[in-house]
Amino acid sequence: MSNEAAIMEAPELQSEPRRIEDATAVQEPAAKRDEPMMMDEEQEGKGHTVGDITAADPVISVRNCNVHYDDTCALKNINLDIGRGEVIALIGPSGCGKSTFLRCLNRMNDTIDSARITGTFNLYGEDIYAAETDVVLLRARVGMVFQKPNPFPKSIYENVAYGPRIHGLATSRAEMDDIVYGSLERAGLLDELKSRMDDRGTSLSGGQQQRLCIARTIAVNPEVILMDEPCSSLDPIATAKIEDLIDELSRNYAIAIITHSMHQAARVSRRTAYFHLGRLIEVDATDKIFTNPGHRLTEDYVTGRFG
Amino acid sequence: MEAEQFGQHISRSFNAELENLRNEVLRMGGMVENHLDMAIEAIVAGDSELGLTVAGQDHKINQMEVAIDEECNRILATRGPTATDLRLIVAVIKAITDLERVGDEAQKIGYLASHLASNQEPSGHYRELSELGEHVKKMLHDALDAFLRLDAKDALLVVEEDKLVDDEYDMILRQCISMMMEDSRTIRRFMDVSWAARALERIGDHAKNISEYVIYMVHGKDIRHLELDQVRQEMGVE
Ligand SMILES: Nc1ncnc2c1ncn2[C@@H]1O[C@H](COP(=O)(O)OP(=O)(O)OP(=O)(O)O)[C@@H](O)[C@H]1O
Ligand SMILES: [Mg+2]
Numbered sequence: 184m185s186n187e188a189a190i191m192e193a194p195e196l197q198s199e200p201r202r203i204e205d206a207t208a209v210q211e212p213a214a215k216r217d218e219p220m221m222m223d224e225e226q227e228g229k230g231h232t233v234g235d236i237t238a239a240d241p242v243i244s245v246r247n248c249n250v251h252y253d254d255t256c257a258l259k260n261i262n263l264d265i266g267r268g269e270v271i272a273l274i275g276p277s278g279c280g281k282s283t284f285l286r287c288l289n290r291m292n293d294t295i296d297s298a299r300i301t302g303t304f305n306l307y308g309e310d311i312y313a314a315e316t317d318v319v320l321l322r323a324r325v326g327m328v329f330q331k332p333n334p335f336p337k338s339i340y341e342n343v344a345y346g347p348r349i350h351g352l353a354t355s356r357a358e359m360d361d362i363v364y365g366s367l368e369r370a371g372l373l374d375e376l377k378s379r380m381d382d383r384g385t386s387l388s389g390g391q392q393q394r395l396c397i398a399r400t401i402a403v404n405p406e407v408i409l410m411d412e413p414c415s416s417l418d419p420i421a422t423a424k425i426e427d428l429i430d431e432l433s434r435n436y437a438i439a440i441i442t443h444s445m446h447q448a449a450r451v452s453r454r455t456a457y458f459h460l461g462r463l464i465e466v467d468a469t470d471k472i473f474t475n476p477g478h479r480l481t482e483d484y485v486t487g488r489f490g
Numbered sequence: 491m492e493a494e495q496f497g498q499h500i501s502r503s504f505n506a507e508l509e510n511l512r513n514e515v516l517r518m519g520g521m522v523e524n525h526l527d528m529a530i531e532a533i534v535a536g537d538s539e540l541g542l543t544v545a546g547q548d549h550k551i552n553q554m555e556v557a558i559d560e561e562c563n564r565i566l567a568t569r570g571p572t573a574t575d576l577r578l579i580v581a582v583i584k585a586i587t588d589l590e591r592v593g594d595e596a597q598k599i600g601y602l603a604s605h606l607a608s609n610q611e612p613s614g615h616y617r618e619l620s621e622l623g624e625h626v627k628k629m630l631h632d633a634l635d636a637f638l639r640l641d642a643k644d645a646l647l648v649v650e651e652d653k654l655v656d657d658e659y660d661m662i663l664r665q666c667i668s669m670m671m672e673d674s675r676t677i678r679r680f681m682d683v684s685w686a687a688r689a690l691e692r693i694g695d696h697a698k699n700i701s702e703y704v705i706y707m708v709h710g711k712d713i714r715h716l717e718l719d720q721v722r723q724e725m726g727v728e
Contacts, residue, residue: 446570473572475710485572488498 233477234467238266238454241305242407242437243288243325248302250283250292257283261302261463263456265407270429270438272448272469275458276484281441284458285409288439289325290318306406323350326400330412332392334384334399339376342384342395343367346403362402370398371428390421397428401436408432410440414447426451445485449473457481491708493640495574504569508578511561512638515582515589518554519634522589525551525596526630526693530623532603533686534616541603544596551593555586577710581703585637588696592630595689595696602686609679618665619683622658622690629655629697636704643727645704648697650718655694662687 241264248261258280265271273281283292290311292298304311311321323346334342343363346352353359367373372394376387384395393413400408410429414422429438429451442448448455448469455472457465457480465478476482483489496508525544532541562583565571571579606616629648636645666680666687705713705725713721 445572449572474576476573482573483498486575487500487504488495489500 232262232463233465233481234471236262236264236463236466238264238269240267241265242267242307243439244303244305244308245284245287246303248284248287248300248304250280250287250301251299252295253297257461258287259461263463263466265437265439266454267437268433268435269454270433270440270452271454271456272452273439273441273456273458274443274445274448274484275464277443279458280461281458282411285327285411285439285441288407288409289322289327290316291322291327293318320350323403324405325407325409326403326405328393328396328400328408328410328413330415332389332396332416334387334392334395336383336385338381339367339384339387339395340380343398343402346399350403352403366398366402367395369401369428369431370394371424371431372398388421390417390424393417393421393425394428397425397432401432405436407437407439410438412441412443415443422447445473457484459484491574491640493638496578507561507565507569508575511558511565511582512578514554514558514561515585516634516638518551518558518586518589519630519637521551521554522592522596523627523630523634525593526599526623526627529596529599529603530620530627530690533599533606534620534623536603536607536616538604538607541600541607543600545598545600545604548593548597551590555590558586559583574707577707581637581707584703585700588699592693592696595693598689599686602682602689606679606682606686616683618658618662619686619690622655622662622687625651625655625658626690626694626697629694630700633697633700633704636701640704640708642705642708642725645701645708646721646725646727648701649705649713649721652694652698655691659687659691659694 243265245261245263248258248263249256250258261284263284273284275281283298286292287300287304288311292300300312306321306324310316311325335345337345340363343366344353344359347359347362353362364373367376372391375391376382376395384392387395393416397408397413414425417425426447429440432438433453440448440451442451452469454466455469456463457472457476457478459480465472465476465481467477471477472481473485476485493512496512497505499505499508525547528540528544531537532544562579565579569575629651632644632651633648636642636648663684666684670677670680699714702712702714705711705721709725711724713724716724
């Protein structure tokens with residue numbers, strides 16, 4: 184069975200009426216034009232995601248998300264909620280659009296000229312893409328941790344203090360200390376780094392740098408933390424620490440994590456979303472995705488079969 | 491879900507491992523079937539020597555169980571299987587436990603056969619045992635066949651069959667009791683017969699268990715302790 188055929192095989196599972204807001208603006212890229220079957224599916228609003236795209240207590244709610252880079256369609260009609268206190272893992276083969284999706288959520292794609300984004304993106308019901316949205320504030324509320332740790336070439340203290348300072352979260356040095364030490368503590372770094380607060384962030388080990396970046400992200404009290412392969416350059420010990428940290432943080436934040444490690448996804452997340460060729464194929468409880476997925480493509484991916 | 495699926499991994503050595511594992515389970519299944527066959531033959535024909543031979547061979551089955559178990563552990567540790575692959579491994583680990591128990595029951599029947607044969611009774615008395623034996627042999631065979639073909643529907647038939655085996659066992663037991671009440675000199679002998687019937691009935695249970703693992707493998711649903719109607723409904727079978 185071809186992949187496209189398998190996509191169409193997905194049983195219908197419509198949890199909410201779809202709004203096609205800007206159907207005319209979404210052009211199929213040239214390369215996809217020779218697949219009329221698939222276009223029909225899409226126009227009829229079929230070929231939907233298997234499972235349940237909704238969350239009981241959504242922090243972020245995305246509907247009809249389409250992203251193009253120039254003429255290339257990177258995401259097709261994605262619908263997904265991210266709930267409060269949940270960790271959702273985004274998995275899928277390289278190039279399927281995971282990072283693109285994550286970047287939509289805090290408008291990191293704004294910086295890419297060729298990117299064209301349609302759909303609705305809400306953070307606690309507020310439109311993320313509204314004209315009056317303060318993007319700097321948005322990126323504090325929806326923080327991001329990247330694949331390669333990227334501390335500033337400044338002291339450890341300054342790395343964490345930077346965000347709270349520009350957002351005016353501390354009115355005194357003592358308050359700032361509280362925020363910085365508290366964030367390092369929650370990132371599991373305080374004991375290791377207490378005596379080195381003036382060292383440069385860049386002088387730390389990779390795993391420490393990544394946890395420093397997480398401390399920096401949580402220092403500004405985010406509502407959502409987005410992580411794009413946060414452990415891919417870390418050893419198993421540093422990875423285990425980050426995973427514990429994710430566990431810890433999930434009590435207070437909604438977390439979306441991209442990972443290429445099936446077992447990491449299985450370990451850290453409660454829900455898992457499987458992307459394939461720009462489509463969201465299946466979203467369900469992580470246990471289900473890894474023991475008995477509902478879609479053939481998900482099954483092929485998580486078991487390491489030829490797609 | 492089809493059996494070919496286990497050969498479609500990107501990693502060819504993983505394909506080979508799973509293929510090999512399935513073959514080993516079937517090889518063990520074949521050996522167990524063979525032992526059961528001989529044990530039933532021994533008891534029905536009153537062949538004491540055959541009975542002892544079967545009983546003496548049981549350690550081979552035990553060794554196979556240990557070897558397959560180790561291989562499953564190795565695959566779990568090195569491959570971290572998911573979805574169908576994970577369900578296959580879990581089903582194998584459980585199925586070989588049941589197969590090993592079938593081997594134990596066959597051994598028991600082998601000893602009983604040699605014991606009974608020394609009583610020099612006409613074999614005609616064991617006709618019911620022979621029927622029950624054929625019945626559970628077929629159940630075991632069908633269960634292993636469904637395991638090989640990943641055929642949940644056939645597996646369900648085996649599950650359903652177990653009820654009949656239970657009834658046959660009850661019947662034999664009642665017969666044995668009435669015989670023993672009639673003539674107390676036969677008590678030893680009919681105790682043995684009822685033990686053998688009990689062993690066969692247990693083998694039916696193991697075949698049923700194996701079939702339930704097949705359904706778990708295919709549908710990802712644990713049907714143990716469910717009513718059959720409920721199972722049929724869950725599987726979408728009339
Ligand atoms: N800045 C960009 N300009 C043009 N095309 C892009 C850009 N970023 C991503 N793409 C394209 O969009 C598609 C999705 O890319 P994306 O980075 O979201 O994939 P991904 O799922 O994160 O992959 P990976 O697992 O390799 O990180 C790819 O085909 C990619 O080539
Ligand atoms: Mg990416």
